[in-house]
Amino acid sequence: MPRAALRPLARLYAAWLSPMPAARLAALRVLIGGYALVRVSVLFVFVLRRAARGDALVHPVGVMRLWPGTPSVAALSAVILVAAACGIAFVAGFRYRLAAPLFAGALLTILSYFNSFGMIYHSDQLMVLHTTVLAFAPAADAFSMDARRRERAGQPTPGQPHARYGWPVRLLCVLTVSVYALSGVAKVSAHGFTWALGEALRAQIGKDALRKQLLGEGAGILGAWVWRNAWLATGIGVATLAMELGAPLVLLHARARRVWAAFAFGMHWGILLIMGITFRYQLCGVAFASFFQVERLLPLLTAGRRRLERSSTEQEDRAAKPPRARTGS
């Protein structure tokens, strides 16, 4: 292959591996791992209740395609226990090299089971992809129990930004924009670019409201307003499709990335208000954290921890202090 043809690839490779601070990756570990841990905790009663009832899988997806038959309560309980224990270790950065892949695997298994009953929850997918990236990245080199242990042992701790902390953050961003680009392609392949004109969006809003009404749930509070104003639906349609199909382009510019992430975050709040659909991972903002300098949040956590440590030390000091001897009669 001629050298000139390889040059862009080499540039891409170099850009992919350009350095970032370890603290950013660590902050993403805490945020994304924390969210995933909460998600597993919320799901566990539901998953076990369903397993206890013996519901057969309707359309096995993910790990469930490889699982022989329907998983038993005992098997699911074991996976949930692994997820909970390794999830805590993931967030704390404790024995990360072992705990993180185990957590990612357990999370994938539980969510594969959860999504195997005929309905796929699309907001879980990005979370699983993000967790997988972090599980195989050195995300516990800073702000973690592993890092503190290494410090105490006098081993070197990450100081300068390094390539090994850069690629995972970039991969998180690329996966996020890819998911939106895929969503845009699905719309265009089904409707052509006329999806942007608003009629398709109005139909989706109407369909969603109709079935919610017939199944006993309220429609989105702004749904009627958008439905009645075709110009508004057109504006939202154009903006949505531009945001989705243009997503990969924003990777070329740092500020564009952040503006895009803020727009995508706003779009999910719009979906909630118009259709009452909750993309929880996106709504809480964690899905877009990799686009920002989230390491700036770490001092807040550190300050909180120090305050806790200080107050507990003071309490211990007070408890340990001998009662003052009485003077005089």
Add this chain to the structure above:
Amino acid sequence: MSSRRSPTSGHDGHSQEVVGSSAPHVPHEPDTELASDAQDGVAFETKLAALFSAALLAVTLAPIAQNWAEAPADGFPFSYYPMFSHPVGETYRVTHVVGLDADGREHVIPYGYLGTGGLNEVRVYVERAAHQHPKQFCEEVAARLSARPSDDLRHVRELVVRTGAYVMESFYAGAIQARSQREHVKCRVPR
């Protein structure tokens, strides 16, 4: 143990504080063999990282082919994200359950009585159950309703499992109109 702070400039051009408790061990005389080994290790690590990134990105993007498949299939955790893209006509078919009181008035039976999970998951289940085992499904819902009726459903005597083609425009116009309806089964609510 004293803490060390030194400002460094990150790749993004902003400065950041690097905090560490102990200085990394730096040999006085660089051992060329060790340095070469370390460089080889870093090179291997970065190549592995690039390979992992490319592989994960490829499998994430692979479902795009479903858009042109004859029978597209969604998956997990890799999907082609078809939400909000299915074409919708003037009418929309919904299978649902209606409660009838002594006066024949209709009441919506909320999805919580119909199955487990979120609304869309229950909707898919109801669709299937109404076609595969309607009588059993109706009796299960009736039993659940009888066991824990909400205040406004206390007077429901009978359930109807129904599939209707409803006019989309009618919802926001104020009242839902059905273009056609089909009753799968009726069952009594045990009291």
